[in-house]
Amino acid sequence: MDWKDWATFVSKRLAALVVLFVVLSFVTFALMYVSPGTVVDVLLAGRPRSAATVHALNVEYHLDKPFMVQYWMWVRDALRFNFGSSIQTTLPVTDEIKARLPTSLLLGVYAYVLTMVSGIGLGVLAAFRNKRAVDRVVVAGTVVGLSMPSFVAGVFLLFVFAVQLPWFPAFGKGDGGLDTLWHLTLPAVALAMTSAAYVLKHTRAAVLGVLQQDYVVFARARGLSNGRVIRVYVLRNALIPILTISGVLFSYLIVGGVLVEMTFSIQGIGQLLVQSATAKDLPMLQGVVLLVSAVIILVNLLTDVVYLIADPRLRLKHG
Amino acid sequence: MAAGGLDAVLTVRDLRVAHIDGPSSRTLVAGIDLTVRAGETVGIVGESGSGKSLTARALTGLLASNLSATGQAVFEGRDLLSLSEREWRTVRGRGIGLVLQDPFTMLSPTMRCGDIIAESLPPGRRSTRTRRAEVLRRLVEVGIEDESVMDRYTFQLSGGMRQRVGIAAALARNPSVLIADEPSTALDVTTQKEILELMTRIQADRGMALILITHDLRVAFAMCDRVHVFYAGSVVEVGESKELDALPLHPYTLGLLQSEPPVDHRVAKLVTIPGAVPRPDDVVDRCSFAARCQWSSEVCTSAAPPIREISAGRLTACARIDEIEDELREARQLVSVPASKRGFERAGTTIISAQAVSKVFGGSGQKVVALDSVSIDVGEGESVGLVGESGSGKTTFARLTVGLESITGGHLLIDGIDVRDWRALKRADLRRLRQTVQMVFQDPYSSLNPARSVGWTLAEAVTTHAPDTRSVERRVGELLASVGLSPDDAQRRPAVLSGGMRQRVAIARALAAKPRILVCDEAVSALDVSVQAQILNLLTSLRDDQGIGYLFVTHDLSIVRQVTDFIYVMSRGRVVESGMTDDVLNAPQDPYTIKLMESMPRPDGAWLGR
Numbered sequence: 001m002d003w004k005d006w007a008t009f010v011s012k013r014l015a016a017l018v019v020l021f022v023v024l025s026f027v028t029f030a031l032m033y034v035s036p037g038t039v040v041d042v043l044l045a046g047r048p049r050s051a052a053t054v055h056a057l058n059v060e061y062h063l064d065k066p067f068m069v070q071y072w073m074w075v076r077d078a079l080r081f082n083f084g085s086s087i088q089t090t091l092p093v094t095d096e097i098k099a100r101l102p103t104s105l106l107l108g109v110y111a112y113v114l115t116m117v118s119g120i121g122l123g124v125l126a127a128f129r130n131k132r133a134v135d136r137v138v139v140a141g142t143v144v145g146l147s148m149p150s151f152v153a154g155v156f157l158l159f160v161f162a163v164q165l166p167w168f169p170a171f172g173k174g175d176g177g178l179d180t181l182w183h184l185t186l187p188a189v190a191l192a193m194t195s196a197a198y199v200l201k202h203t204r205a206a207v208l209g210v211l212q213q214d215y216v217v218f219a220r221a222r223g224l225s226n227g228r229v230i231r232v233y234v235l236r237n238a239l240i241p242i243l244t245i246s247g248v249l250f251s252y253l254i255v256g257g258v259l260v261e262m263t264f265s266i267q268g269i270g271q272l273l274v275q276s277a278t279a280k281d282l283p284m285l286q287g288v289v290l291l292v293s294a295v296i297i298l299v300n301l302l303t304d305v306v307y308l309i310a311d312p313r314l315r316l317k318h319g
Numbered sequence: 320m321a322a323g324g325l326d327a328v329l330t331v332r333d334l335r336v337a338h339i340d341g342p343s344s345r346t347l348v349a350g351i352d353l354t355v356r357a358g359e360t361v362g363i364v365g366e367s368g369s370g371k372s373l374t375a376r377a378l379t380g381l382l383a384s385n386l387s388a389t390g391q392a393v394f395e396g397r398d399l400l401s402l403s404e405r406e407w408r409t410v411r412g413r414g415i416g417l418v419l420q421d422p423f424t425m426l427s428p429t430m431r432c433g434d435i436i437a438e439s440l441p442p443g444r445r446s447t448r449t450r451r452a453e454v455l456r457r458l459v460e461v462g463i464e465d466e467s468v469m470d471r472y473t474f475q476l477s478g479g480m481r482q483r484v485g486i487a488a489a490l491a492r493n494p495s496v497l498i499a500d501e502p503s504t505a506l507d508v509t510t511q512k513e514i515l516e517l518m519t520r521i522q523a524d525r526g527m528a529l530i531l532i533t534h535d536l537r538v539a540f541a542m543c544d545r546v547h548v549f550y551a552g553s554v555v556e557v558g559e560s561k562e563l564d565a566l567p568l569h570p571y572t573l574g575l576l577q578s579e580p581p582v583d584h585r586v587a588k589l590v591t592i593p594g595a596v597p598r599p600d601d602v603v604d605r606c607s608f609a610a611r612c613q614w615s616s617e618v619c620t621s622a623a624p625p626i627r628e629i630s631a632g633r634l635t636a637c638a639r640i641d642e643i644e645d646e647l648r649e650a651r652q653l654v655s656v657p658a659s660k661r662g663f664e665r666a667g668t669t670i671i672s673a674q675a676v677s678k679v680f681g682g683s684g685q686k687v688v689a690l691d692s693v694s695i696d697v698g699e700g701e702s703v704g705l706v707g708e709s710g711s712g713k714t715t716f717a718r719l720t721v722g723l724e725s726i727t728g729g730h731l732l733i734d735g736i737d738v739r740d741w742r743a744l745k746r747a748d749l750r751r752l753r754q755t756v757q758m759v760f761q762d763p764y765s766s767l768n769p770a771r772s773v774g775w776t777l778a779e780a781v782t783t784h785a786p787d788t789r790s791v792e793r794r795v796g797e798l799l800a801s802v803g804l805s806p807d808d809a810q811r812r813p814a815v816l817s818g819g820m821r822q823r824v825a826i827a828r829a830l831a832a833k834p835r836i837l838v839c840d841e842a843v844s845a846l847d848v849s850v851q852a853q854i855l856n857l858l859t860s861l862r863d864d865q866g867i868g869y870l871f872v873t874h875d876l877s878i879v880r881q882v883t884d885f886i887y888v889m890s891r892g893r894v895v896e897s898g899m900t901d902d903v904l905n906a907p908q909d910p911y912t913i914k915l916m917e918s919m920p921r922p923d924g925a926w927l928g929r
């Protein structure tokens with residue numbers, strides 16, 4: 001594949017993403033209508049109701065216009081990152097998201113790095129110590145990791161490392177820099193546990209599979225060093241299937257942050273999502289949902305590109 | 320030829336490989352003696368399970384961790400079997416190289432060919448330019464002049480090219496011994512010959528010692544100075560190729576030679592070896608071949624006969640060789656007697672009639688023409704061969720006849736039904752077609768459902784094709800009997816059956832529909848030669864008893880010679896030659912058929928220009 005093929009590939013995928021995004025935005029917008037009660041009820045949210053306020057709201061939110069016109073107006077604003085104002089706080093949705101996004105992204109990336117490093121590292125270790133004590137302990141650990149929901153892990157971590165041993169803070173997102181990392185460590189660990197167990201299981205299976213391959217035997221038969229065989233043959237080939245799941249995992253970590261953010265009282269997107277859902281804050285919900293889906297879609301595109309780079313068989317199939 | 324007088328490079332004494340499972344251990348290979356001198360080619364011949372590949376792994380320190388090797392293997396003054404993993408790394412590649420069977424799995428799919436060879440070169444700093452030049456030199460040695468191969472991935476190359484790259488990588492550190500484990504088995508016949516010629520040339524140029532492991536006696540005789548015949552984990556006979564071929568001194572070697580259908584002529588009936596290979600531990604106190612040997616007597620079962628030297632360089636493990644030598648000689652000569660010519664005329668009703676059939680894969684984008692105007696007829700009770708190499712379109716044609724693909728052009732009539740599109744056929748027609756043509760696939764290991772018993776698989780076939788069968792169980796018993804299995808086998812699962820037994824089950828399953836034509840797609844090529852002969856005999860007798868016709872799809876001309884009356888030779892989607900089998904093979908007209916005939920292995924060094 002030369003740069004032209006890459007450009008075609010990426011632009012094709014981007015075009016598909018635009019279509020997907022239009023559908024998504026439509027569904028998100030329609031949320032307002034499928035939720036119980038009229039939009040005005042939601043907007044009033046228990047405040048006193050009068051003909052004048054209802055009329056004012058109808059005009060302000062263009063509720064007197066046909067559905068498609070309303071959608072179009074909403075999309076037009078959304079394209080300029082204007083999702084209106086929160087019903088709860090009356091602040092612009094965008095400002096609220098902007099304030100919280102960095103923390104959530106940092107938590108997601110932190111958990112992602114922990115997942116990959118520990119999952120792959122322990123997975124490889126378990127595979128090389130197949131059926132020995134180390135392997136059995138690690139595999140037993142994955143069962144615990146997979147079966148423990150992140151908020152349970154969170155509460156447990158809080159109890160041990162924040163209450164019993166006061167090494168880490170129990171809540172909040174810190175004051176930036178290292179302090180933020182310090183604050184986010186326990187949440188990230190809680191969040192990463194399940195996904196790390198998942199990556200570990202896959203890595204172990206993939207490495208065991210690759211170790212059986214003729215090309216590993218042939219590499220050893222040529223007298224290559226152990227390190228080279230592991231790096232260039234075992235890891236290089238075993239990590240291709242891991243890459244595919246890693247993209248999905250990143251999405252999971254961003255969305256899955258909800259429970260952990262609640263457990264550790266972190267002012268993040270997840271917490272915002274929960275709060276606005278409880279309060280039926282539709283403009284806020286729409287903004288957050290659209291943002292999260294955008295992140296997920298882009299991460300998936302990125303994964304596919306990386307996958308193509310990693311596996312020449314896909315890249316050059318017709319070459 | 321043999322570089323006698325030179326010192327041995329590798330001396331193996333009493334090699335034993337065992338499978339260790341906690342406190343218990345199971346012998347897989349025992350009592351192997353082997354000497355290889357510089358510039359010499361030594362063959363190890365045996366069927367699957369004979370321990371030949373384990374021997375290769377043991378001599379390169381690459382046994383799985385649950386296997387252990389004991390005994391002695393002296394190389395450059397060191398006993399290999401006592402080396403640590405670190406010490407092994409100085410021997411592998413540099414002292415002893417290894418080439419594996421399957422070029423499709425031997426090279427990492429994520430590396431470029433040039434890098435594979437470059438990393439295998441002797442350690443040392445090189446500039447990018449010298450490294451590239453050196454890699455290119457190595458590629459030229461294995462007959463690749465095209466520099467762009469260096470930058471290609473292995474999956475972009477043909478099987479033969481991959482095997483060349485593999486050989487270049489194995490030779491990169493200039494080993495003094497190269498072990499080649501079935502280096503040409505996975506390749507087409509014409510490619511096989513090229514690879515064997517290449518290895519012969521390189522071995523001679525480098526004066527390197529070569530250990531060739533193969534299941535094919537003809538290949539071994541053509542390549543090797545001396546041949547060791549392995550059976551059930553031990554050596555039963557050793558001798559120079561010419562002598563072994565002329566007069567085997569062990570009944571097992573004779574059995575192998577008899578089972579192999581010759582390419583030059585048809586024999587009346589292939590002699591097969593009855594029974595199956597025993598486990599080494601079950602025969603420690605007797606001759607391992609005694610249970611399958613027609614000459615077996617008390618001497619053979621009272622103690623394990625040691626291998627002993629009969630004449631210079633000629634060893635056998637047969638205890639009765641002095642008594643039975645004349646009988647072996649007589650039996651050996653019998654194989655070379657051609658059978659009388661079969662009278663055959665294409666007079667029967669045509670069942671499969673293909674006229675100018677074409678098959679194009681792929682839609683609007685890239686098109687692949689698999690069949691290009693192919694006309695083939697198969698008549699009632701006929702045995703027709705369809706010969707070609709991979710990519711010739713022969714398997715595609717076979718799949719058309721059973722509805723796994725539909726044609727894209729021409730006419731295909733089966734039993735008078737026009738099968739332009741299998742999906743558009745009426746139920747009644749489809750049922751009739753299923754009872755007309757059935758297929759037996761190449762790999763009996765993957766064509767049977769591993770989760771179901773043999774009986775279940777057959778009962779399913781019976782009730783599918785003949786729902787009104789009164790006693791399914793009895794019919795299953797009949798089917799098993801017709802392929803030479805016992806009714807008790809119905810309860811067993813494919814995993815516990817040998818390859819030959821599995822293929823018998825697959826044939827029985829096809830017979831459940833009472834077909835008039837059986838399409839055999841390389842149905843014996845995954846089997847050992849002695850088993851292959853059994854299956855070929857079975858198919859011949861089914862034809863005699865039930866009048867079933869065959870379409871034999873195969874790359875192997877000697878099989879075609881043995882079991883077919885009429886053949887079509889295919890190349891690149893076209894039929895290049897057709898006619899009576901003996902006529903075509905005795906006097907091939909098309910250049911491709913001629914090349915195919917020349918590529919068939921012959922037990923003679925001249926075949927490889929040695």
